[in-house]
Structures are given as C-alpha cells and as structure tokens.
Amino acid sequence: MKILVLSQHWHPENGVHQRRWTWLSELLIEAGHEVTVTCPPAHDQRKIGLLSWLRSMGSLRKTVEFGPAGERIIRCLYLPAGTSLVLRAFNQGVVAGGMLLARLQNVKYFRNFKPDLVIGTVPAIPTALVTPTVAALFRSPYIIDLRDAWPDLLVARDKWNEGTGLKAGYASQIGALPMRVVSILLTRMMHFSYRHARGMIVTSQDLADDLQAKASHRGRELIITTIRNVFPPKTTYQACISPEGQPGVLNVLYAGTLGRAQKLGNALDAVKLAAERGVKVNLRFVGAGVARDELLRKITEEGITAEIHGRLPAQQLLKHYDWADTALVHLTNWEPLKRAIPSKTYELMASSIHITGVLDGEAADLIRELDGGHVVAPEDPEALASLWVELARHRELLQVSQSGKEWVERQRDEGTPRALFDFLKKIGFE
Template structure:
C-alpha cells in the first residue's frame, strides 16, 4: 500500500484505509504500507511515538507492516506542499523496494501494489514499483483526478495576494509541473490493472473512456454516529448552519458567506459555523469581516467532537465548487450527516445532489450561486418544518450496501487481479507482463514519466531568461 496518509492522522482517507484494510487484515490478508510520518494536515510532525518516525518499521499490529519513509515539513502554500510530496515520492520508491525484498526473503512476498490518489505522486511511485517488480497495479482514485487540475488557475493561495516577479515565475513553473503531472497520471491510470473509485459516476466515466477494469466502492460513515436531532425542534431565532470539513480550493465557501450576507439583507439572520482547516480560512475570515456577517471559525476539532456541532445545527452544509469534476465527487461528510439524521443544505451537483434528492434528507441548490443558497435559507427559516427529516438517512442506508459488503467488494476485486496474475495465459497477466517488459529498465521508466515535462519546462525557462535579459 502506497499512500501519503496514514494513522494516527485524522481524515477521510485515513478512516477509509483503516476501515477497509482493517477488515482485510482480519480476514487473513497481510498489508505492507509505505507511508510518511504523520504530518497531515498541518505539515509538521505530529507524533513522538518511535513507531511513527522516519525510518521506523512497525509490526505491532497483526497482519500489518508499516514502513515510514522521509518527508519535508511544509506550510499552507502549494509550492511547499509539492516539495513535500516530491521528497515523499523519492523516499517511498527506495523504502518500498526494500520492503518488497524483505517480504520476499521472509517467504511472504508482496502480490499486488495498491496506491491512493491523491496525492498524485503516490500513483507514480506505485507505477514504478509495479513495473520494476512485475506486480499488478491497483489505483484507488478519489475524486476526478487529474481533471481537477484543469482548474488550477483558481487555486490561488489567499495568504499571498501580491507576489514579486520571481514568485510569479516560480508559481507558473509549479503550475506547469502540476498540469504535466496530471498528464502523467492519465498515463498511469490507463495502465493500471484495476481502478477503484469512490463514486459510481466516476467509475462509469473511466469505463466510458475505455478502461477494462473499474469498480466503485463508496465511502460510508460508521453507524455509531448517533441521531443528532434535538426535540422539540427550534422554531425561532437565527438559522444555525454548520459546515465541517476541509476549507480549501475545491469547497468554494466564499459562496456560503456571500449567501449569509444576502439572507441578512432579506431580514433573516443566519449563524454560520465553519469547523475545519485549509488554505482558504484566512480569506474567508476577511470576507466575513468585510460583509459584516456572523460566521464562527472554530478551527480543526477531533472527529469525536463533530456530534456536538451536528446537535447545535438546524441544517448542515455540504458545499463544492461548480467545476465539472466535482459532479463525480461525493463529500464523505454527506454520509456522516445522513447518519446523524440532520437536514442537509447541499450546494452541489452530480451524484451527491442525486443522493440528497433521492433520500429527501435535505434541499439542493446549484453550487456557487449565492442568491439561490440565500433564498433557500430564508425559506427554511420561515418554515422550520422543512427540517423534519428524521429517519430518512437510515432509510436510504438500508437500501444500499453495508460496510462489510463494500469491503468484500474491494478485497474481491483485488483478489481477482492477483489470481489472474498467477495464471500465465490470462489476458490480465499477459497485459501486466507486456507493460513490465516495456518499462522495466529504471532509465526507461524515468524517461517515460518525465517525458511530458520537458517541453513545458523549456518554455518556462526561456520565458524567465527573456525577462531577465530585458
């Protein structure tokens, strides 16, 4: 398993891996994970445990061997995050190769390489390992990567509103590298033996593009989340809206703050509470101050404290940008809110909007339309009976797959890939062998991955030289 996210970090990816791989381990499978020391999301080492330090090998959990590679501390900027991911990528290739050799020497050889995307470099590491060691490759693809990179011009770091010419040049170079990395990711995805997506629409899209082996295994919240409705329901006072999650580029929460201001102009007070961290927190704070609206920024909180916020809220906000790739995304918080039986304000499109509409757990408005969002909150504040959705979340979950069924689907699909690899005349094993022969030599492998970078980097370098010569 190649990932840049792992326990004891708290996040959607970490919880998904803990759930799926935990069940797989209990079923007798052995997982070797190569991951960096815990430093997500703040960018600084967050554990003193010797098992979590660079170079550590942790075998304390049955059926798990966890190798910790190197990392580079980072701040909130795109540039420093990319630098961290580059360090992790290089270290993971070396560490994982050692782990594969150790497993083979111990008589328990690795049979498949699995990676989680994002982070994008995880795919390149996994691809290199699968070809160098002639193993099948499985990519766990969350969200519509690399298509999201097409919107990179909207990824501005709000903490740096003004930049000197060198900073602008450096950012332009990183933008080119990221876009080229997106093209390289398409190359890797097309050669993966199995793609696992978290939404059905994204799986269907990759199947439409011609990939022969794609399945969807949705995220699911644990059923331990309690019913968070309060009785009797509040029939007066400001409308309480809660958002809990990442405050980043893809969430577009400026739209929500503008909607609070528009609702205020219509005579409706909306108390918006935003819990979570991300690169856009400071920008949102400035916008709330500018518009003179009531927004409470609480910062990050432990996962177990989310229940109290759900109980406080009248409605819980699920919000994404109006970028087309977001239509293939289901925010994991949506399932948590549905388990909590809370009314959902969904400013989303695509599969997430379809779930809210089908379950009747809330109301849907177009993403990035502040007037539509404000009008919805005004309507809810004037008719609180719309908040009575108790039982609808549970009813929707009963119609779908259980956590155990989702894990079985994940493990079974990978098992088919491994079994096909052991059958020399199967189409999958022949496909893997051809790819391994074509890309086995490390120099050739590096050339294939770096090839798309050459021309864009040359163009940037030429532009920089011209600027300095003028």
C-alpha cells in the first residue's frame, strides 16, 4: 500500500510528533508499505533569515529526501514562525497551502504517484483542514491522526497566553466577536474533516471515547483507535533513587516544553510554599518555550530556588536525571487537557523515574494505577508543595514499581503494532 503522510513537522526535527511518526513509519515500512511524506523543511527551532528562507524555497523542487525509516520526504512551502500565536497560525496555514501545491513543485515524483491512503497528522489545525482536499485531488481515502483534543482546545483560547508573560497580541486586537466567529468556523471545518475521514487515530483512550460519544450523538460511528506515544526512547537510562539524601531537600526536574499548556508558574509557587514549611525544593527546568522569559523573571524577582537550562539532546539529559529525585509532568487545568497524556509520562515510566504528576484525567489515572509516582490536581500549588514536603521527608516514597516500565514496553512492542494493523484492516486495508 502507498501511504502519503501530511505533516507540519518531520525529521531532522526532534520533537514528540516527529519521533512518533518515525516510529510509525518504521512499523508500516517493515510491514511492506510505502510511506511518502509532504512536510516543510526543518525550521521549528531555528531563527531563519530572509536569504536562508529564500534559498530553502529554491531547493524544494530539486530532490526527494529519505528519512530514517526509509520514508520518502517531499518538502513543501513554509514561512519562518515566531512565538506569537498569530504568526504560528499563519505559518501553519502557509504550510497547509504548500501541501496542496506539492504536486506542482515536484511534478516528476507525483506524476506517477497515487496514494492508496492519505494520513493527516494534527498538532496543527490547518493540516486537518487541508487533508480532505489533498485526498480528493488524489481520489484517495484519508484518515486523521489527532494528537490533542482539537477543536475543544479552542474553547480555552482566552487563556492561552496566561503564564507566558506575553501580551494577548494581535488576536486580542481583532476583537472577541470576530475571534469567536473564527473559532466556530474552525470547529465546523474540523468536524467536517473528522466526519468524512475513513477513520481516526488518537493518542489517549479518553480522547477516543469522547470523539466516539460525540459522533454517536450525531447518529454515526467512528472507526477509531488509540496509539499512544510510547515510541522508543533515545537512551536506555534506568533510575536508581537512593533512600539516602539530604534531609529536607528535594531535587525536582522538569524536562520538556515551557509552554502555554504547562503554566509552570504554579510549580514555582509550590517551591516557595515548601520553603515556608522548612523544605528546600531545587527545581530545574530543561527545555524551551514561550514561557521561558516569564519563568526566569519570576525566579529572579522572587528569589525562588529554581534554574532554567536550554533544550538538550537526550544523552545530555542523563546527568539531570541522575541529579533529580523526581521528574515533574505538568499541565494546566483546561478541561480538554484531561484527555491529553504528555509523552514524557511514558519515557519516565520506561526509565523507572519517579513522577510528580500535576494533571488530571487519563494521565493521572495511569500514573496512579501503574505506581509511577504521585499526582496532584493542576493549579493547586498548596497541594503540590505538600506532596514535595512529604517526599523530601519520606524518601522511600520516591521508589516506583516496575509496573509502569513493563506496561510501556508491552504497549510499544505488542499493543501498538496490533492496534495499528487491526485499524488498517477495519478501514479496508490489509
């Protein structure tokens, strides 16, 4: 079977989405399928000048690249993205348009290429919107791979910049009513895309159940499967938490995105509250994101025992894992995030690292059920401080069972291949 994947991000970028799809591409190619990807050049973490951008545009139609799984990569049009939501949305829209134009940019490849199946992968809304059109041009069926609870997250749009220190920006200047109209239009367009898809893939069972319930309410059933982000880690690190430690001190590591959905100022507030109770929490952030400057401002002005390191390759994270007593997985309290499971959860379980989970829903349930750590509700710094005080004073609580590690490995090696190929059979592909 020939599969065309539409994605806003791909190798050599190294985010969750890229690693997920390198892994899934390997499974598909090993099963005898052919995978072709339409995506922009790597640019998400780069500042790109005008000349560099123009040169990259000039090379789009010259070559077909090959990715690490053996997939063919056709690069498409993009714009350098900034940190503002409007600029990022504009870039995503341009990339979606580039996906439509890819056949014209690389006529030689697409002249004899007709996919049996088109897959639109969605952290970015415009990919979901353009996928039906691309599939129609090829006269092929399509599926949607949905990572987050879109369009439900649009309901929280007024809170997106809270905790980042960023002004509301251009979106607020447009006005509340036009933005509401845009949100309604995007919601309807996404539901149209979902409704006409041959099937859907999601990353949490709660999200699958929610989508199925909404479809049933409209008198139809979805063919949907859950494929979690249990892709192979880049290291084989295994934690060894010592029951010995400095009394009244706890080292907490957050390695991930310093973004809107995390609202990590809550963790800084908890550090202060723990200090008032006689426990020193050393909080270390490793990562990048729009909230970095605001977190640094808060740390500096309020004298909080926390530090921020930049984004690091997996191998360079090991020394931070060795330093940490517990790793923080943190989301804010937006309702749709109850149906999200941060990918770091699985990586930490696989490495037997104790998790401090500040989240709700399925992710919280997994951490509890698999004895992967402890969980408190989002946006409750008092509860988080109380947990850290207890962990600092009773270090035996930092030991986790092997249940989480074993469960993740079963999901990766057995559950995912079975779910993926059973899903393809259900939508009519062997």
